[in-house]
Amino acid sequence: MTDRQNLYAELLDVAVEAAARAGALLRDGRPADLGVAATKSSAVDVVTEMDLAAEKLITELLSERRPDDGLLGEEGAAREGTSGVRWVIDPLDGTVNYLYGLPAWAVSIAAELDGEVVVGVVDVPPRGERAHAVRGQGAFLNGRALAVRPAPPMERALIGTGFGYLQQRRARQAEVLASLLPRVRDIRRGGSAAVDLCDVAAGRLDGYYERGLNPWDYSAGALVAQEAGALVSGRPGQPASPELTVAAPPVLFEQLRGELDELGAWHD
Numbered sequence: 001m002t003d004r005q006n007l008y009a010e011l012l013d014v015a016v017e018a019a020a021r022a023g024a025l026l027r028d029g030r031p032a033d034l035g036v037a038a039t040k041s042s043a044v045d046v047v048t049e050m051d052l053a054a055e056k057l058i059t060e061l062l063s064e065r066r067p068d069d070g071l072l073g074e075e076g077a078a079r080e081g082t083s084g085v086r087w088v089i090d091p092l093d094g095t096v097n098y099l100y101g102l103p104a105w106a107v108s109i110a111a112e113l114d115g116e117v118v119v120g121v122v123d124v125p126p127r128g129e130r131a132h133a134v135r136g137q138g139a140f141l142n143g144r145a146l147a148v149r150p151a152p153p154m155e156r157a158l159i160g161t162g163f164g165y166l167q168q169r170r171a172r173q174a175e176v177l178a179s180l181l182p183r184v185r186d187i188r189r190g191g192s193a194a195v196d197l198c199d200v201a202a203g204r205l206d207g208y209y210e211r212g213l214n215p216w217d218y219s220a221g222a223l224v225a226q227e228a229g230a231l232v233s234g235r236p237g238q239p240a241s242p243e244l245t246v247a248a249p250p251v252l253f254e255q256l257r258g259e260l261d262e263l264g265a266w267h268d
Helices: 003-028 049-065 095-100 167-183 193-201 215-227 252-263
Strands: 036-039 046-048 070-073 085-093 106-113 116-124 129-134 139-141 158-161 186-188 207-210 231-233 245-248
Touching (some): 003 049, 003 085, 003 106, 003 116, 003 129, 046 095, 049 070, 049 085, 085 193, 085 215, 106 193, 116 193, 116 215, 129 215, 139 193, 139 215, 158 167, 158 193, 167 186, 167 252, 193 215, 207 252, 245 252
Parallel strands (some): 158 186, 158 207
Antiparallel strands (some): 036 046, 085 106, 106 116, 116 129, 207 245, 231 245
């Protein structure tokens, strides 16, 4: 293998180990009286003690295995690196689901090399599933190669989405949803962007969009979706970003993004 392939393989091994260990902690260590430890952007944007414990486990493992790498974590982990590699971590994507005992939550870990995501792992313990992707090498779910569902006509597309935590943004997202719903088969709201993006990769959703995501929400799942054949980006000519993230197979992607563009989905 080339030096770059060797690096990718090492990063994947580390990401899988970190995600598996954090997933086991979250699955097996959840206290019966789990409560909210803190809030972030609003009173419904919550952090639990398990979010913090999982991020601590992941960052300590990454620091041990890859001490020269940078870190960016949802719950505050941040470190400048010198290796060109940066880890983008969501220790618990779908915290509200986890808090309520719903199964759509995951550990999401991505590795960037010189600013480009090259490895992504999404571990979904309630499903007993782990999706992973390496740039240029495909996407896999529990070792099975993933491929997006062939793009249906827009009116027969099952589309996933999510909502932000700020009241004004949620109201605007509801307006966009009300306009989009009659134009598609149906809408699903799972509560975890990482899981939704992997569901596009696995053909469980035809497409997905959301405004307000951060890099730790979409980095790993977006690579899984891309390597399974989806297009993933933001507004026309722009990459996926907090402003807008859209994922779907070609043709449907252009239709879905066109509808969202027409509806001004990136405006609060």
